[in-house]
Structures are given as structure tokens and as C-alpha cells.
Amino acid sequence: MLLHLSTWPEVETYLSRRQSIILPIGSTEQHGPTGLIGTDAITAEAIAAEVGRRSETLVGPTIPVGMAHHHMAFPGSMTVRPSTLIALIRDYVVALSAHGFRSVLFINGHGGNINSVQAAFSEVYEEMRAARGSDAPSLRCALSNWFMLPGVQAVQKELFGDREGWHATPSEVSVTWAVHPDQVRDAPLDPLPETSSTFFDSRDFRARFPDGRMGSDPALATAEHGRRFIDAAAAEILGRHGAFLDGA
Amino acid sequence: MLLHLSTWPEVETYLSRRQSIILPIGSTEQHGPTGLIGTDAITAEAIAAEVGRRSETLVGPTIPVGMAHHHMAFPGSMTVRPSTLIALIRDYVVALSAHGFRSVLFINGHGGNINSVQAAFSEVYEEMRAARGSDAPSLRCALSNWFMLPGVQAVQKELFGDREGWHATPSEVSVTWAVHPDQVRDAPLDPLPETSSTFFDSRDFRARFPDGRMGSDPALATAEHGRRFIDAAAAEILGRHGAFLDGA
Amino acid sequence: MLLHLSTWPEVETYLSRRQSIILPIGSTEQHGPTGLIGTDAITAEAIAAEVGRRSETLVGPTIPVGMAHHHMAFPGSMTVRPSTLIALIRDYVVALSAHGFRSVLFINGHGGNINSVQAAFSEVYEEMRAARGSDAPSLRCALSNWFMLPGVQAVQKELFGDREGWHATPSEVSVTWAVHPDQVRDAPLDPLPETSSTFFDSRDFRARFPDGRMGSDPALATAEHGRRFIDAAAAEILGRHGAFLDGA
Amino acid sequence: MLLHLSTWPEVETYLSRRQSIILPIGSTEQHGPTGLIGTDAITAEAIAAEVGRRSETLVGPTIPVGMAHHHMAFPGSMTVRPSTLIALIRDYVVALSAHGFRSVLFINGHGGNINSVQAAFSEVYEEMRAARGSDAPSLRCALSNWFMLPGVQAVQKELFGDREGWHATPSEVSVTWAVHPDQVRDAPLDPLPETSSTFFDSRDFRARFPDGRMGSDPALATAEHGRRFIDAAAAEILGRHGAFLDGA
Amino acid sequence: MLLHLSTWPEVETYLSRRQSIILPIGSTEQHGPTGLIGTDAITAEAIAAEVGRRSETLVGPTIPVGMAHHHMAFPGSMTVRPSTLIALIRDYVVALSAHGFRSVLFINGHGGNINSVQAAFSEVYEEMRAARGSDAPSLRCALSNWFMLPGVQAVQKELFGDREGWHATPSEVSVTWAVHPDQVRDAPLDPLPETSSTFFDSRDFRARFPDGRMGSDPALATAEHGRRFIDAAAAEILGRHGAFLDGA
Amino acid sequence: MLLHLSTWPEVETYLSRRQSIILPIGSTEQHGPTGLIGTDAITAEAIAAEVGRRSETLVGPTIPVGMAHHHMAFPGSMTVRPSTLIALIRDYVVALSAHGFRSVLFINGHGGNINSVQAAFSEVYEEMRAARGSDAPSLRCALSNWFMLPGVQAVQKELFGDREGWHATPSEVSVTWAVHPDQVRDAPLDPLPETSSTFFDSRDFRARFPDGRMGSDPALATAEHGRRFIDAAAAEILGRHGAFLDGA
């Protein structure tokens, strides 16, 4: 059940039996010479939809632009500041809690969002505590980063070994091709240099990773692999957060 | 050309010949007993895509949640504060201008966004002026509210007369059905009371408009009407902003 | 009754019978070669005072500096950022509501303020909703832009035709001369070029409107015209907002 | 020379010979049973005008509402938060410095503003330093609290002895009567209890000072005394800040 | 009793009999050629500890970095913006009040903090008033600047006469030597020029005070003098704020 | 070399050969029935000092209060909001970078700080990029959480096995006893229930962890173990960040 394809009476009915919602969050940023700029939003949205389908949980709108400062040296990357992302998520959660939502699960496709999303949870909790003390509504926020789940990482390892890397990875590119089979890119890629996952600001990032990939070989991606990742991620998220989504 | 389905080298190429981008902005809010909560985002995104196609302009990610405080008394509505929306748009524009984008056109599907979007333009301009003075990059932001365009309003009048109303309108519902033909809702609607478009806060809004519609009869919507609105809106936006998008 | 010329016991008495207040808001910005920098504040204050007199409504202090980024390329113009103006209006309204004021009418003399003022209303409503839910005080904010009222625009048309223009207009200059008969300026003005009301940032504004006027011929202004505008504006505001000010 | 009664070419001329400006700042707050709510703005504005006249310095718009949280338990008092006042003053100063103003003197009528105004100066300086380093414009901000000047306090002592007190003082009321001779109030006042100038929040303030006066006997006020205070304050401000206003 | 050397059950016990806490606040800034950068934090912390010991009041953590923009032209100085310091103190006070602390006394070692700390108190009071009205918790905040206490100033005068000056003073240096006897510096100092305590931004500060001292001769400092200042300051703070700390 | 025990000429000399600085960050929060409220600050400060000693790196002031919302249901805990902590760290880094510091290493003792500190790094980088583009100073920020270092965790495992837990751990308590041998607490502790490291807001935290410990047995702590942890942590931090501190 997708929020944007629901009516308010349908949501009212949903809330009478269930108070959980899933919110996908991605990013709009370079993903190497062949990866889509929308990769992280596409993957998060696809996996969130699958989790929603399997668990009959409402899925809200995807946050398409995340905290991607470090990609700003590549054309087309967009970013919001951490402080803006915290304010945005705070507003989302405050709005949803007003309707009685009690469990909010963010499914995230971008490493750069993690700190801001987690910080936003604390910001909301603390604001509610400070303003209402013991009258604050019961509210539980959780974050699942699909690409970091152990089961997903096992599949990454199995399929791509050490060519998975950290950015513009074959696993995320696979998921985008599963979702958008018409968007396969087939450009020649430079050989991968030795690298690490360390970087500082956006200028430093581009100096270390000149074409945007961080040790990843997206040429290994296939739509079929993508479907396997969606399945694995959805299953693992449900295994970890199923009770949470059931309000337990 | 959609940003999220592009790669960074493709955007680099695009920027070498063109420095404009379109950003759809919608809302996640009740649209009466039969309208989709995502209506404003769906309509803005569809019309923006059409404008992008016709003018070969890049279209960025849709802002799915807007300033919809006044709808908060209906389950499922989400809102961001004006101050958050201003920060968000500021960040989008600042990021895009760093890559050389000079003309940013927001195509908007929700009346409640107008003030915040326009305020955000001034916020960005003033920040750039204060920080850089005469070194500030040349930057032009514009807003087009498709549902308020005179040509679109003529079609609304022609097709629906005074049953168009102001919210959960047959015109916007028509567009959502053109985009999502499987999402037609057919629920009985109460007769429309005499009403106006005035309201204050969200509590007041619900007291005045108990089922969420503001004088609108969405039962008049059809997908075919929707296609006509997309066409009319895209044509008029191009007529008004075509030179802007060409950088003139 | 002017707030700044009242005592607190007098306000207490006023509140026992009436919970409405009028707040003028202007701007401090260039008004062409002959218009006063304080024009928008002077006009808003004069019209607000007249509305207050006729309706026995309390009139609060004038906000003298508004959102006038676009005039910043002319010496003497001042501006606040939209975010600052929103915070300011939020504070005003929050303070007034604490005393029991329930209807707050801003009478505005400057187009650049509209978005920020309206955004501020939503900001306040949403803050109160989020913090107090159904316990939030009943509060109604409204904005009247005197120079855009249909009745006022009819007089502009009648007296000045298409030489009214959009900035440093003969109508607003007339009002300033009605208020300050000793401040008439009589400088030679360049012929008016063809123009429109479109502009982007402050640099762009000055490039389009080199002496600050936007298609306006302030040489047509007279103090007598000014008195007519004050009268017309006050009457129309009362016609539109009289019941609001009466708490109905 | 008053900014709001000037044109931009006149300001341009002024700036060619002088880069200083005076900004009055007051408050909108209870001043006891007989004092005007606008007292602090009226006094600051009158004294600033006098200083401007004597020194041929431009005087900008008065900030009418200041930081007056502690008066909020009395009807009609308004306040802005310190953070809002800092943002407002920051914007004023940033705007003025863009035109080449280099010396900005705030003349203040309200003790509650002092901390926020001074904090705002540091906020502006630090923002300019952080953003521009050694390229930051030379900018000097100063604050003069007329009612705390030693020469003014000598007159307070001479005329009113220990009945001057700290709020709704005969000296400030005298100045308002000098400016508005038609606004004299003549209500019976309770005897003054022993008191001090200490207080915490607004609830505590009203508990300590039930009618709003802090040890002051405004019945001693006269318009003639008010003229003497305006003269004494203007003279002393010029003695202290004349060179500053001259750009030395 | 020091908060950081207590356990939560010990604080719970403390709160059952006493609801006051002391918070030292200092700065991290140049103190001339021989003064320690941590001087203001060291002095505030030492005096706060002494006050806590004598009155059996809990002493919280020291704020080590204050508002020291004006010292930023000297290597090693750190500063927070006034707006940041206000937010920080707001958070401290909001957190403490949640546990039932009712009297919060800041003991301050740095003049540059005064405005921001006092502004923060108003910010907290006003936020609590706006959010909770008459349900706001009773809360009292106070500030004591040890180096400005009359009794302390008498000792400064007695020991150092007009060589005390305003920054890198022999009195504060003496206190640091009493606390850190191993940190005595003995560098030759330039003769003191005629000076005043006026300055504007950090660039202006260094131009006026090239080695960082403001008319002070820290060569007069001794650890023994420092012990006398700690004693005098603690005694006077207790004399002034003892009842406050007792909750009276 | 400690910043607060240095003079500005000493820092100037230091900067001529080295542009790195270490900043300890802790928290002020409950640490179970026997752990000190200042534990996280004490541990971070001790380890940072040891790293500074071994590498001759300057160590700045400790941030004593961190993001500890989740501990707020226990008396004596303090917290700042994530947004405040981001502003604070932004200010610290901006100030230090003005003097030429290029490598800033935060050594952290509290898990709740991680997201805000990392978010603050992105906030600073993005602000500098947006304001200065390619003129932004080269700046590198890094975070080391001593208690999560693999080598430290190996010692935790060796000494305490699964009784290390997650909060009020024997390892951190050991470090505090190494630093403050006079602060050993010896209270009886309830048996440890089965638990996990999951929690939501502060109310939920206390419901899950009634005495504040999260599966930890601090009775295993000894000062000698503490010295071993300081040594292990300092060595590992140097191994990982030594080149960073050397500017390589």
C-alpha cells in the first residue's frame, strides 16, 4: 500500500489496525561513469515497496535528495546539508505521529544519509521530550540501510567478491537495472586502482576517485542480480524489523 | 531527460550546451474521499516530464512533500514547515548552481507551496548577494503553478464550470488518472455545500471542509481530461518559460 | 487606538470586548528617483491607522523593514531574509496570542513581503499544532495588500492608466504625499521604457530598471490622490475583513 | 536626515561624504498603569532624531519590538526571542554594509535589548570573518543606551532622586510626553513598595511588580523634563560617539 | 560535589533536598604573550568549585569555549557564535530543568560571554512560556562574572592599581597560577601603551592590542594573589547568590 | 601539549611546523548505579591527552556535554540536541581552520555523539564549498571512537567477555578509575538481565534498562585495567591516524 496512491479514508482505515509506515530515502548523486544519478533513491524505493507488499505496511514518499556533499565535484550531484535533512525528517515524523503513526522505518539507499537520519531521530525524540515530557506520544523510529545488511553483504561477496567496492557498486547498479531494464549503460571503465573507503570533503573525494567509483566494478551488474538483491534485502529487513512494523 | 536516469558524464555533456533544469514539486496530502494523497506530486511530475520532453530540458527529482499544514486534520497528510521547505529549496538551488545550472524552473502542483518556494528564491538570492556581492553567480529561479495558468483555467472552466472548486479538483484528479489509470476511485460523494476558498489553520480547514474537498466535484474527472490538462499545461509553460529554459 | 499610545490596563479593557489587532508592514527600499525609501511603511501605516479608526480596532507597531532583496542594488535599501521575516512575524503572533488576541490582520504595503508573511502564518499554525495539538489556541491570521485590492486598482487605472506600473507607483507616492505633504520631490524623470514586472535577483533588477521604477510614472502623484487611496483602501479592507476584525 | 524620508539618489550622495547611520531600537511593552506601551521606541526614536539632526547623520527606521519576554504577563506587551532579534539586526547590518555604511550606531531605549544587540554585533562580525577572512568589509557597530548614560542618570537623580526606579521611570515617561503632549495619563498609582531590579521570567516579574512599575514614580514626569532628557541624551551621545559617526 | 564525579543515584538524592546547580563558563582564547589560552575556563572552574564546596551545591561541567570572536586574530583562539552559545545554554538549562533543577547559576570567567548567556536565559524563559504558558516549570537562571564583582575589583585595585587593565589581567593570570603552579610563564612584555577597552571586530582588536593584552600587566601576577582572588570571589558570590542557591 | 595550557605565541610556533589538533568529546550522562556521570568525557580526555603526548600533537578543550537524549530519564544526565552539537562542532572547526589547522581529530567517548559529529563534518565541508568553492581551505576532519576500536574491543573481550555490554561498561569505568583513583564506587548491582543494545527514546531506554546499565557489569572494572585501555586505545589511534596527524 503506497501512501501517495491512497486516499485519506483508506489511511484512516489502515491506522485503525496498524500504526507503522515505511519511508524510503535515497540520494541524487553521481554513481560513476555508468551508474544512474538516481540510483540510491531507486534502490531504496524498490526495496521499500517490496517490504511494504510482503508485510502489508504503508509506504510513504521517497526522499529523493540526501546528504551527498562528498559527490558535489561531479556534475548532476545534489545535496542537502545535514541540518536541512534533520529538519526535513523531523517534520515528516512529527506530521506522521500526529495521525497516530507510532513506528516509522526508514529504508535507506545511501551511506551519506545515515548520520543525519539517526541524528534526526534523536532531534525528534528530544524535542518531544522537552515540549511534552511524559505526555509525549510513544514514537519509535528505525533505520535500515539495505546495502549494509549482513545477508545482502553475503550476496555481494558471493557475486562480486572484492569488486563490490563502496560506491557505484555492482549490487546497487543491479537493482537499478532490475527496476529500469531500459537504463542499462555499457561504457568502458578504467581499471580499478587500489583504493580505500576513506575521504574528506568533495574536492578530496574527486581527487581520490576520479571517475566517481570507489573500488567498484559496476560492469558486473545484471538485472537478475538486482532482483536477487531486492528479494534478499526485503526478506532480511522483514526478519529484523517485522515485529517493529507490527507494533510489537 | 531525467536527472535520476542520467549519469554524471551525461549531465556534463548536457551542461556544455544548456544550463537549465526543471524541478517538480508536489505535496502529500488528503485530496478528498476519492483523490490520491500523492495527487499534487503526480501531477507536477507528469507535467514537468512533458515540458522536459518537449524542450529537451533536464528534469530533476520531484519534491514529494510540501507545505500542507492546512490538511493536517486528515489522516495521511504530511507537511513540512515553511522554514524547512525554504532550507530544502535553498540547498537544491545552491547545489545545482555549483555545477553551472543558471535557470531553475519549479513546476508546482500545490497552492500551499507557492509562498515558501518564492520565499526560498529570495533567500538564495540574498544569501549569494551577502556572501559574494558582485561575484555571485548569475542565477535565475522561476515558479510555474500549472493549475493556475490562464490556459489551464480556461479548460477547467470549459470542462467543469463552477464544479472545479479549489481542492481535490476534477482537473487534478483527471491528471492523476491519466498517469495512473488503475487508481480510479469511485466512491459516493456528499453534495457540495456553498463554500469559499478561505481558511485559517488545519482545525479550521476541517471544520469548513469536512471531507477535504473545497467546492470541487472530482466525480467529473476522467483520464482523457487528464491528458488534455497535461498537454495544455505543458504547452503553456513552454510558451511562458521556453526562452527562460533556453537561457535567454 | 494605537498600541504604542496605549497603556496595558487600556489593552486589558480592549481585550475584554475585542480580540483583534491590525499590524502594518512595509519596507525600507528605493522607490525611484523621487519616491521615499520609507514609502511602503508610510502607506501601510496610514491605511492601517484609518482602518483602525473606522473599526475601533487596535493597531500595533509597523514592521518597517521587509523582504526587499531585489532592491539591494540601490543605496539605502534594506532587507531582511525571508527566514528572518518569518521568525519575526512568528514571534509577534505568538506574543499577541498569549494575551488572547485571536484575529491578526497584517496590512501590507510591499509586494516582496507577501510570500514571507503568508509563509509565517503557516509556520505559526504548524508550530502550534505540533506543540499543542487540539489544545492550540484558536488563532486566525490574515493579510491584506492594499495596493492590490480590486477597488484600489480601479482607482489606479482611472487616475493613472498604464502609467501606474509596478514600483514607485503614482498611487503609493500619492499616499506618502498625503501623509507627508512636505516631502514632495520634483526631479526630472527619464522617459519610461517598455518593461514588464519580471525580474530575478537584485543585480538583474537594477539591470532591468536602472532608476528603480518599474514602469511607473510617479510624477502623476498628488497628495489629494493619496487621500483618495487611503479612503478607498480603508473602505475595501473593512468590507473584506470587517467581520474578521469583529471576531466573526 | 531620515532614511525613510529620503530617496535613493539622496542616500547615494550622503554616502559619498559620510558612511555612518543611526538606528533607533525600542520595545513594545507595558510601562505601568500610566506609561505608554510604545515608550521605549518613542524615546529612542526622538533621541536618535535629535542626534541625527545635530550631527547631520542619517537615521534609519526604528525597531519597534524588542526583547521584552519579562513583560509578557501584562496585556499588550510584545516580544521577539533573542535569536530572532539577533537575526534581524544581523540582516540590517549586512544590508547597510553592502551600500558602504561603515559605522552603525544603535540608540536604544530598552534594557532588555542590550544583550541581544551586542550579541548580534558579534554574530555579524564573526559571520563576516568566517566567510571572507581578511576581505571582510571594515564595519563598526556601537550601542548607546540613552537611559544609562552618566549625564542622563545625573539628571534623573537631580529631578527624581530614588523615585526614578528601573521601569516606567519618570524620565522615560517625560520623554514620551515631550514627544506626544496629548498622551499624558493621570491615573492614581499605588504607593511604591520596597523593591529591587532583580527578576527571572515573566511570571516572576509580575509577581514582583504587580502593576508593572519597578520602583518608579511616573507621576513625577513632565513634558518639560522630557525635553531636557532629549537634550542631555543627544549631547552626551554626540560627545561619546561623535567621532565614531564622523568615521574617525 | 561535582556532577561529572557523581552517579545518577547520588544526583537523585541531591535533588531530593536541593534544586540548584552551578555551571562554570569560560573561553578558549589568547591571553597575551604569557597568559594561558584556557585562562577564563580555568578561573571560572576554580571559583565555581570553591563556591560549590562552601555551599554544598552541585557543580556541572565547564563550558570551555565561549564567544571570543574578538580574539580570533591570535592563533589558538576559538569561538562559538552567539547564536550557537545561546542554543547550547538553552539545551543545558532545558535538560537540567527536566530533572527538577530550579536554580541555575552560571559562574563566568569571560566578558565576551555575558551578552550571549543573558540572551540565552531570555530565550529559554520565552520558549517555555510560549510552549507551556502557566504550566511552565518554575526556573531561575543567574549569571555571576567573578572578575566584575565589586569586592574582587577592590582587590584588583589594591594589588595592581591601573595595571589590572581589561584582558590578560594580573588577577586572572594569578588565579591560573594558583590552579596550575607549573604553568607560570616569564616572558618579557612590551611596555603598555595608553589604551581603552573599546574595540570592534577581531581585526580591529588586534590593531589596537598587538600582543593581545588590553592595558594589563600580567607580570604582576602571583599564585598567592590568585588564591586571594578565588577566596574573595567565592565569598562574594555566596553573599550575593547564597539564598538563590538555597532555593529562596 | 594542551591548548588551554598554552599561550598564543606557543600555538603560533606549533602551527609553523604542524597543522593538526585533537579534540576530545564526551558526554554528561548516567552510567549506571556506580559509574560517574562524567565517564565519557573523562575517558575521551585521558586518551586524547595520551595520544597528544605520544605524537606531540596539540590537544584542545574537551566537549563535556554530548548528545545523550536517551539517558534523560535518569537524574543528572544532560544533553544537547543534534542540531546544537552540529552547530558547536561547526564553530570549533571553522575557528581552528582560520588559524591554519588542517587536520582535526575528534576522540570520542560516547556512542550517542557519533552521528552528530559526522554530520557536523559534512555540514562544515558543505558550508565551505558553497561559500568559497575551489577557494575553500583544505580541511580534514576525522573521528575516532576509542571504545569501538578493534584492538580495544579485543581487550574488552579478553578481560570481561560478554559482561562488557554496551553502557556503563567495565572498560570505560576502568578508565575513569585509572584517572580518578579516589572515585571508585562499590555499590551492589542487580543481576544483569538478558538484553540487547536496541532502544528508542529516553522513556523507552529507562523501561528497558532500569538502572541505566546496558548489559554491562562495571563491578569488573579496575584502575589497572583502565591504564591498559588508555594504552591500547592511544596506540591504536596513533596507528590509524598518525599519518593524518602528521598532515600526510
Ligand code: NI
Ligand atoms: Ni549509491
Ligand code: NI
Ligand atoms: Ni492538489
Ligand code: NI
Ligand atoms: Ni512600494
Ligand code: NI
Ligand atoms: Ni522603558
Ligand code: NI
Ligand atoms: Ni580572560
Ligand code: NI
Ligand atoms: Ni559511556
